[in-house]
Amino acid sequence: MSTKQRFIGVMSGTSMDGVDTVLVEIAGNDITLLASLDFPFPEPLKQRLLAICLGQPTNLAEVGELDHLLGHLFADAVNALLAHANCPASTISAIGNHGQTVFHRPDGEAPFTIQLGDANIIATKTGIDTVADFRRKDMALGGQGAPLVPxxxxxxxxxxxxxxxxxxxxxxxxxxxxxxxxxxxxxxxxxxxxxxxxxxxxxxxxxxxxxxxxxxxxxxxxxxxxxxxxxxxxxxxxxxxxxxxxxxxxxxxxxxxxxxxxxxxxxxxxxxxxxxxxxxxxxxxxxxxxxxxxxxxxxxxxxxxxxxxxxxxxxxxxxxxxxxGVDSDNMEAMAFAWLAQRRLHNLPSNLPEVTGASQLASLGVLYFAEQ
Known part of the structure; x- marks a missing residue:
């Protein structure tokens, strides 16, 4: 665990004012920010997502198309970061991608959370293994699936x-x-x-x-x-x-x-x-x-x-x-790079006392890039 590894974190929050990407190096408990880039969020895509978030009628075709478009957006953001940092994709251990939340209802008889952004597209288009779907394991264990950053x-x-x-x-x-x-x-x-x-x-x-x-x-x-x-x-x-x-x-x-x-x-x-x-x-x-x-x-x-x-x-x-010493604009993106590192090493990354989950778990699903 003390070996240095590089990870990328990708975060687009509820404001959808951009896609935050970071390149970090992690060695044990030490995390160093090497580069960051704020990638623009297309306004038409943002408006379509806001319509769903605000409860306007939608359909599976719309949800599927947005999932696809977001996958390409997040992949493009990662590739732009790699170019900005002059960093080969082959040096990155994994991407941690939060996805775009369109609905989060952790309470009631059927709790659920939905983050869009097809991680298969991200992994394929960047050539980097990608960890996504961080919240649902915690919810399966009775937790809120949030917040994960603590x-x-x-x-x-x-x-x-x-x-x-x-x-x-x-x-x-x-x-x-x-x-x-x-x-x-x-x-x-x-x-x-x-x-x-x-x-x-x-x-x-x-x-x-x-x-x-x-x-x-x-x-x-x-x-x-x-x-x-x-x-x-x-x-x-x-x-x-x-x-x-x-x-x-x-x-x-x-x-x-x-x-x-x-x-x-x-x-x-x-x-x-x-x-x-x-x-x-x-x-x-x-x-x-x-x-x-x-x-x-x-x-x-x-x-x-x-x-x-x-x-x-x-x-x-x-x-x-x-x-x-921690960049205030990139904290959450760094957190998801860290969560990806925890998943790669099968280490627990939730805090049951925070989310209400019944036990510790290593969160996220790993999507492999084709070699």
Whole structure:
């Protein structure tokens, strides 16, 4: 296990603002980022996927075609990374590909999760063995299938005398809680960028609120904030996970019917909503005199969100994971490279205390490239 191996991680999150790819080298517990590339996500493909995620009627032909197109997209992203890094495919042990989640329902009588992106195409088109379908083994063992990244966070960050919480702010915000002498826990706190992005697209025709310029023009509506805070998901106990199936533009607009607010005030309130729902969870886990909140994901670039987290958590040191030597924009893609390495060596990669699974398991299915 101490031998150095190279892996590629591929991640496209709920925001679908690009395909994140990383090339890493792993030796034992050490992981080094060698190269990264953000590959563009075609807008027509994104819109077709969003239609499914938001529950619009679809059919098997549409799902199958999207699975095929995403397989080619992810393969093209990997090949672009290899060219960017001037790295031969033959030097890569495996690709870890999360796939694009189109539906995640871990509760109820028939729990399921669906990630699209045909790994057979990825393996064939890149010539590299590919690990995919990471979530369903955990769900078969009674878990939520999410979040999976806390196991990676545990491997690279250590809580010694004070708590360390790793916060990923993607479309959804999720935390990994590392405390001295406590088991790791992790779960989705609620919306991260998802609602802010959707509102910004509708009213500003921009994919996201760059530097929070839109939100900073508004004021927090405490009446709207109170209504949003009544969402039952926020009161549920962990393990729990959520996604676009719950927190989406129609969900927001349904709540807005009773208010007359400017678009700027709504945007500012949505930022406050993300900040408060995150801070309410993080504040529960303070141990020691120097707790740290390490932030990664797209939300780390939102100065208003970051400043509000620091204000709401005055006892915590709030900082990007870059301050600890881990690129905040590539954390999740690195995690799936690490998960691929764990699968190749048949090592456990879930945390039952996080997902609720009945046992440890090595997650993912290996798709071989034809030689």
């Amino acid at each position: 196991a990676f966070h545990q491997s690279i960050f250590a809580a010694r005398e004070s708590s360390v919480v790793v916060l990923n702010i993607g479309g959804i915000a999720n935390i990994s809680v590392l405390r001295p002498d406590h088991p790791v826990i992790g779960y989705d706190t609620g919306p991260g960028n998802m609602l802010m992005d959707a509102w910004c697209v509708k009213h500003q025709q921009h994919k996201f609120d760059k530097d929070a310029q839109f939100a900073l023009q508004g004021e927090v509506s405490h009446e709207l904030l109170s209504v949003l805070m009544s969402e039952p998901y926020l009161e549920r106990s962990a393990p729990k996970s959520t996604g676009r199936e719950l927190f989406n533009l129609p969900w927001l607009e349904q709540h807005l019917t009773r208010f007359t607010l400017s678009a700027e005030d709504v945007q500012r309130t949505l930022c406050e909503y993300s900040a408060i729902t995150i801070a309410n969870e993080v504040s529960q886990y303070q141990i020691g005199s120097q707790p740290e909140l390490l932030v990664c994901g797209g939300g780390v670039h939102n100065p208003l969100l970051m400043s509000r987290l620091a204000e709401l958590l005055p006892q915590w040191s709030v900082m990007p994971t870059d301050n600890k």
